[in-house]
Amino acid sequence: MRTSFVLVAAALAASSPLSAQDAAKIDLHGFGGWSYGRTSGDNVYLGGLPEGDYRLTQFALNAVAQPTPTLRINAQAEWMETDDGSVEQLDFAFAELKVSDNVHLRLGQVKQPFGIYTELFNVGTVRPFFSLPQGVYGTVGFVGQSYKGLGITGTQALPHDWSADYDLYAGGSDLEKSHVVELYYHGDPLDEVGQEVELQSTRNVVGGRLVLRTPLQGLSFGGSGYTGILNEPAANRRAVGGLQAEYVNDRLWLRSELAAEHQDLDEDAAGYYAEAAYFVTPKWQTALQYNGLWNRFRGVPKSHVPSLQEHHETVAGLNYWWSREFVIKLDVHAVDGNRFALPHPELLLATLAAGQLKTHTTLVRFGGQFSF
């Protein structure tokens, strides 16, 4: 409801004749996509179902206004349809005040600056695959999609054509977490688990990111980290860190990241990915990725259904870029492990009891993604 209001308000303001005279010009942008996904065996993965699923559709609208030369207002709302139903969310809504050329103050709900892709979670036209690498961006608890609070950001030019992008922030954050495995290990009932991901809230978050851009165009390195207290009765502390490296030129995209999480008295996780994409022609792009994740739960022996604690995946992709605003993608995923690729929650116990849990899953995904 709230996001619908943002959309309507932005559209009305942009279309109002008064806006040109009495208010700042509003820039509207958007992105979205649709895909079909089918998995092998009984497992569900990344919106793909064993019987195939056509419902994975998504659209987001982004509005930016600059009422004064030093003030920018940014908002983005997103709608998604999946086999779990509809999701409507506010991606961000914040004011950014330019304090100086190198210091911008941000207040509101802001995309969490962590790693390469967190600020671009669902934007398909800036990456080679439909989905982000699950080893780092899966619903395991590394990153929230946004923080709510206060932050500063900026770029500092350094000697010899180096530069540094920095972010520092404080506040709270919500992140999506796939909790089926945790519920299983804790012996909680799975029969009525509707949404396979839950929102996990963290308060008193303090974090930052530093990215060094080298004189070689497109080559950068960086690190991110944050810590906070889980909004749960046990109030455990969560600490997450990550490293990134990226090289992008007109034809070749190379990216790799590592991330690790520690939650006091609860769980630990570590993930990584490496991906390469190459434009064979100006329109055709091939891509390859490998990603992995280990997730350990306190009190759960590693030997207790170990596949539920791991995820290893190879993805191959073939893309046709009609333009930079529209791409048709075909992805083939080969997954070992069940941290993310699982039967429907209500079938998990029976599947395990029958010894029929498939630890290997293949997902084929086809569709298109766009932006404007």
Place this chain on the structure above:
Amino acid sequence: MRTLSRTVLAAAVVAAGLSVAPSLARAQGYKVIVNASVSDRAISRSKLSRIFLKQDANFPAGQPAAPVDLVASSPVREAFSKAVLGRGAGPVKTFWQQQVFAGRSSPPPQKPTDAEVVAFVSSTPGAVGYVAADAALSGGVKQLQVDP
């Protein structure tokens, strides 16, 4: 005679080297223009790149810069983009998608023709743009030398 011709040749090479930036720009089919109020006469390629990617807000002398682009389909933009930004217009578009959807920045305004770029630069203090090497310039606009 041979020595003289070598000297002339060497001098020509040095002279060509000294004026490499504007010659290169002309050879590549564009020239960079600024509003006449901009005090700088020259700018480094890397500084100009940062201004067009909005990673730097000011000219070398400190005056605020207001970049303007030609539309992405323009061959002049492609030439400028490759020579100054170090990547084609397509990858630059992807860069702006990243900036916009991360809530970080917005691309410069785009104009469909050289004449509209010249008009924008002429009427906007601090404006910087680029047009075809043979485009006509009006009052209020001057050419900016780009150093390698």
